[in-house]
Amino acid sequence: MQQQMTGARMVVQALKDQGVEVVFGYPGGAVLPIYDEIFQQNDIRHILVRHEQGAVHMAEGYARSTGKPGVVLVTSGPGATNAVTGLTDALMDSIPLVVLTGQVPTFMIGTDGFQEADTVGITRPCTKHNWLVKDTDRLAETLHQAFHIAKAGRPGPVLIDIPKDVQFATGTYAGPKQARLSHYQPQVKGDIDAITRLVELIEQAERPVFYTGGGVINSGPGASQLLCELADATGFPVTSTLMGLGAYPASGKGWLGMLGMHGLYEANLAMHGCDLMINLGARFDDRITGRIADFSPRSIKAHVDIDPSSINKVVRVDLPIVGDIGHVLEDLLKVWKARGRKVNREGLAKWWSQIEQWKLKNCLAYKGSTTTIKPQYALERLEALTSGHDRYVTTEVGQHQMWAAQFLRFEAPNRWMTSGGLGTMGYGLPASIGVQIAHPEALVINVAGEASWLMNMQEMGTAIQFRAPVKQFILNNERLGMVRQWQQLLHGGRYSQSWSESLPDFVKLAEAFGCKGIRCSDPALLDDAIAEMLDHDGPVIFDCLVEKHENCYPMIPSGKAHNDMLMGDAGVEGAIQAGGAVLV
Amino acid sequence: MSALNIKQGSTSHSAYELRDPHAETVETHTLAVMVDNEAGVLARVIGLFSGRGYNIDSLTVAEVDHKGHRSRITVVTRGTPGVIEQIKAQLGRLVPVHEVHDLTVEGPAVERELALFKVAGTGEKRVEALRLADIFRANVVDSTLESFVFEITGTVEKIDAFADLMRPLGLIDVARTGVAALARGI
Ligand SMILES: Cc1ncc(C[n+]2csc(CCOP(=O)(O)OP(=O)(O)O)c2C)c(N)n1
Numbered sequence: 001m002q003q004q005m006t007g008a009r010m011v012v013q014a015l016k017d018q019g020v021e022v023v024f025g026y027p028g029g030a031v032l033p034i035y036d037e038i039f040q041q042n043d044i045r046h047i048l049v050r051h052e053q054g055a056v057h058m059a060e061g062y063a064r065s066t067g068k069p070g071v072v073l074v075t076s077g078p079g080a081t082n083a084v085t086g087l088t089d090a091l092m093d094s095i096p097l098v099v100l101t102g103q104v105p106t107f108m109i110g111t112d113g114f115q116e117a118d119t120v121g122i123t124r125p126c127t128k129h130n131w132l133v134k135d136t137d138r139l140a141e142t143l144h145q146a147f148h149i150a151k152a153g154r155p156g157p158v159l160i161d162i163p164k165d166v167q168f169a170t171g172t173y174a175g176p177k178q179a180r181l182s183h184y185q186p187q188v189k190g191d192i193d194a195i196t197r198l199v200e201l202i203e204q205a206e207r208p209v210f211y212t213g214g215g216v217i218n219s220g221p222g223a224s225q226l227l228c229e230l231a232d233a234t235g236f237p238v239t240s241t242l243m244g245l246g247a248y249p250a251s252g253k254g255w256l257g258m259l260g261m262h263g264l265y266e267a268n269l270a271m272h273g274c275d276l277m278i279n280l281g282a283r284f285d286d287r288i289t290g291r292i293a294d295f296s297p298r299s300i301k302a303h304v305d306i307d308p309s310s311i312n313k314v315v316r317v318d319l320p321i322v323g324d325i326g327h328v329l330e331d332l333l334k335v336w337k338a339r340g341r342k343v344n345r346e347g348l349a350k351w352w353s354q355i356e357q358w359k360l361k362n363c364l365a366y367k368g369s370t371t372t373i374k375p376q377y378a379l380e381r382l383e384a385l386t387s388g389h390d391r392y393v394t395t396e397v398g399q400h401q402m403w404a405a406q407f408l409r410f411e412a413p414n415r416w417m418t419s420g421g422l423g424t425m426g427y428g429l430p431a432s433i434g435v436q437i438a439h440p441e442a443l444v445i446n447v448a449g450e451a452s453w454l455m456n457m458q459e460m461g462t463a464i465q466f467r468a469p470v471k472q473f474i475l476n477n478e479r480l481g482m483v484r485q486w487q488q489l490l491h492g493g494r495y496s497q498s499w500s501e502s503l504p505d506f507v508k509l510a511e512a513f514g515c516k517g518i519r520c521s522d523p524a525l526l527d528d529a530i531a532e533m534l535d536h537d538g539p540v541i542f543d544c545l546v547e548k549h550e551n552c553y554p555m556i557p558s559g560k561a562h563n564d565m566l567m568g569d570a571g572v573e574g575a576i577q578a579g580g581a582v583l584v
Numbered sequence: 585m586s587a588l589n590i591k592q593g594s595t596s597h598s599a600y601e602l603r604d605p606h607a608e609t610v611e612t613h614t615l616a617v618m619v620d621n622e623a624g625v626l627a628r629v630i631g632l633f634s635g636r637g638y639n640i641d642s643l644t645v646a647e648v649d650h651k652g653h654r655s656r657i658t659v660v661t662r663g664t665p666g667v668i669e670q671i672k673a674q675l676g677r678l679v680p681v682h683e684v685h686d687l688t689v690e691g692p693a694v695e696r697e698l699a700l701f702k703v704a705g706t707g708e709k710r711v712e713a714l715r716l717a718d719i720f721r722a723n724v725v726d727s728t729l730e731s732f733v734f735e736i737t738g739t740v741e742k743i744d745a746f747a748d749l750m751r752p753l754g755l756i757d758v759a760r761t762g763v764a765a766l767a768r769g770i
């Protein structure tokens with residue numbers, strides 16, 4: 001299919017040919033020709049956001065919950081710069097996005113024209129790749145390549161900067177099939193000798209653990225299925241990073257819970273004490289490893305990752321396998337089965353009895369209350385009342401995020417959307433809208449902190465305009481809780497600027513936006529209030545007033561080892577030493 | 585004790601900070617990076633080095649295949665073996681990068697740099713400069729009654745040595761191209 005058309009029409013045509021159904025965007029002078037084309041068609045739905053950062057997070061929520069790339073359209077200058085936080089967030093968490101920005105006409109580039117910014121320069125370090133298209137004849141091919149690169153290998157955000165004259169000019173459009181194939185074709189099959197070596201290790205290991213990450217989810221639902229099959233058939237325990245929750249079901253018999261800084265005691269100790277660590281699509285992030293020198297000191301480490309640069313970046317591993325998790329797991333299972341499905345039963349039995357001992361610690365235990373709502377209790381009730389639903393959860397960033405990861409249980413991939421690598425406050429509300437747009441019938445809940453939620457609260461307008469019945473479940477401690485916790489543990493209880501004074505009345509705010517507001521401060525009324533939220537057919541802002549000075553435990557303080565966790569009942573003041581205080 | 589039949593001691597230190605400056609010695613490597621000659625590709629490579637805190641000792645870039653739109657970037661960099669591996673992996677995942685060759689480890693390679701030296705002086709010093717240039721096979725590409733511009737090609741070490749000799753003889757300006765390198769043989 002080769003046709004003459006304007007650049008603006010090409011954009012819409014390419015999106016259609018790529019199977020795009022939704023675009024999250026915000027218009028402005030430099031993208032008006034594209035908006036004109038959007039007006040004249042009905043195949044692609046445009047979601048008008050309230051701030052470009054919101055558009056990018058919505059696209060992230062859409063992408064993470066569907067496995068398809070999210071698409072964003074914004075104008076030049078401030079439109080593009082407002083997208084930068086979302087781009088960085090998507091790059092850190094490997095979320096496929098295609099972001100289109102308008103640019104001043106080519107003949108004005110470099111003149112400091114109105115709303116000119118060096119968008120490709122600014123976004124070069126926060127995209128997987130980006131392009132400035134100066135010729136309408138190159139536009140179609142660039143658009144198709146952009147989708148390929150966003151999805152291929154380790155996914156990520158890409159950006160195309162399109163000057164206004166390129167949008168107006170006429171050129172030749174070619175469909176995705178005609179587009180020149182990019183040389184960018186990351187290796188998906190793992191080296192079979194290395195896989196066989198891993199099988200040998202699996203057959204002998206006494207104290208194995210699967211350490212799984214977002215890569216399993218990015219590899220597609222098939223990879224999660226293979227992980228379950230392998231973990232259940234071998235009887236090996238499974239822990240996951242924040243980004244990987246749901247790849248292995250929380251009800252699975254091997255499930256240890258999340259690991260890392262606020263991970264479960266049994267998960268962290270299993271990592272510390274294992275003799276075989278099988279890292280599947282995780283990247284030894286500092287929130288996971290704690291002090292590197294003491295990280296799992298006696299284990300043999302295997303690492304499967306599609307990105308060769310993730311291997312040996314932070315922790316040197318013994319057995320690297322570059323490849324797509326799904327492909328590698330498939331081969332791994334084949335080889336393991338062909339060799340007789342062997343595991344070290346005796347060793348494993350001892351290992352599990354050790355793990356059961358650790359579980360007895362009941363590390364998530366907290367002191368209950370009949371007068372105030374404990375944030376943990378709120379999440380336990382939310383879990384109990386929503387686990388039967390077709391449920392998707394997003395979060396903001398802070399204590400509530402960690403409690404949500406600890407107390408909510410995920411049975412399937414793509415159901416948990418959170419800002420892991422960048423830790424972006426303001427992610428959750430727009431992300432929840434993006435998820436809801438992709439899954440109109442599902443229950444979508446954003447577990448939020450009041451401070452994070454305010455960062456992008458303007459997007460409630462988007463939720464209402466597009467009838468996205470997202471539930472904003474705000475654990476309101478009137479504090480920048482996570483900051484306050486660190487100040488308590490590290491800075492002598494000097495709570496410098498971590499108190500959210502002058503908070504809005506969230507119920508009135510809901511009314512002002514035109515949605516339902518619910519407030520609850522009494523644990524006895526909480527279940528009914530949650531039920532009311534779930535019953536309401538439309539967006540809800542739920543102001544859940546919780547204990548203000550609750551801390552999130554377990555906690556591995558920065559600079560400590562996995563077996564050096566702070567627990568809820570410990571005397572914790574001054575628990576972090578000067579060396580740890582310099583770390584973030 | 586583990587039943588895993590991996591050599592004793594081979595894994596007990598498998599987890600350590602690669603960037604610990606005391607853990608390993610710093611090496612100098614010459615990398616040849618084949619890239620698409622497209623806008624911004626050099627900025628991408630340089631941005632990678634600055635963004636991740638890697639060193640660049642020298643960098644050259646030019647189109648080497650006009651029809652194929654291919655450029656060759658030669659980077660001389662320093663780091664521990666772990667960091668060098670990271671640099672190669674990070675370069676390799678840039679979209680316009682086709683190949684990354686580590687000429688320092690992939691077998692013998694030739695490395696050359698071209699430099700221009702302006703040396704001003706009269707009398708004995710001027711004669712001495714000319715004499716040394718001859719020994720170094722440097723060409724005179726410009727001369728006035730008070731100055732020469734020498735052109736010299738060679739290894740980085742040779743050019744450094746020539747610069748050291750010219751300094752007391754009136755060296756006033758230097759332009760160096762950075763290293764170009766190719767593997768030997770076919
Ligand atoms: C954009 C941004 N700014 C600052 C931070 C640092 N930060 C991390 S958690 C946090 C407090 C979050 O408060 P809230 O949303 O109320 O959550 P809580 O910890 O109270 O549950 C802050 C300021 C961040 N992660 N993101």
Ligand SMILES: [Mg+2]
Binds near residue numbers: 398449477478479480
């Ligand atoms: Mg708070």
